[in-house]
Amino acid sequence: MSKNWYIISTYAGYEDKIEKLLNMKIESGEISSDIVTSVKVPKEEVVEFVKAKDRKTGKEIEKKKVVKNKILPGYIMLEMDLPEVGWKETCSVIHRIQGVSDFVGTNPSQKPRPISTAEVRNIFRRTGDLPGEKNVRIKQNYSVGDQVKLNDGPFANFSGPIDEIYPEKNKLKVLLQVFGRVTPVEVDASQVEKLVK
Known part of the structure; x- marks a missing residue:
């Protein structure tokens, strides 16, 4: 057995x-x-x-x-x-x-x-x-173009629009302004909060 x-x-x-x-x-x-x-x-x-x-x-x-x-x-x-x-x-x-x-x-x-x-x-x-x-x-309620603020990780307090969403991996690609350049950063969805207009 x-x-x-x-x-x-x-x-x-x-x-x-x-x-x-x-x-x-x-x-x-x-x-x-x-x-x-x-x-x-x-x-x-x-x-x-x-x-x-x-x-x-x-x-x-x-x-x-x-x-x-x-x-x-x-x-x-x-x-x-x-x-x-x-x-x-x-x-x-x-x-x-x-x-x-x-x-x-x-x-x-x-x-x-x-x-x-x-x-x-x-x-x-x-x-x-x-x-x-x-x-x-993360229950996804994000759309491409939504403005989000990172609340965790090396880019905490940076904000930018969502460029791509990867629901199967629970990840987002966010476009951040880093040193005057737009930089795509892949982050976990739990690291961001949606900015309400």
Whole structure:
């Protein structure tokens, strides 16, 4: 036997409730903690920018807000060490939980199949559960031409227009005036704030 990650489908919006129920069943011994070793609703941190009024000046500003979004809405990850004999009992207890549909990729009469190591790494890279790989995604609300001010890094307090946006890398190319010349600088989206006109 060896530990692998499995995915169960659930009713959307019930993921956290089902995660708690599964953990309660593990704590009570109804599900063996030797078989189900971890339960996760994978979430990633997303930085959103919301418009607000500055209390002192009354001007409209953008505020950063960090939220946790589910990476796989309607799914829960289980780390299990499923035995060859007796796996049906554990899976049956999981299936009977209200809101659980099924194990992904398998019909109920078959032993569940784990997801690949590459899929697990990809999910955990997004959740920040891999050592040394914390990933915070910025919810993009930028457009080419928007004026932004850098608030971090060697060009802090410089400002300029956005020239290009790379949403898959969470990066922006900003045109800055450096020593009297327009210089394109690639920065992380978390290093800038949009200047409100």
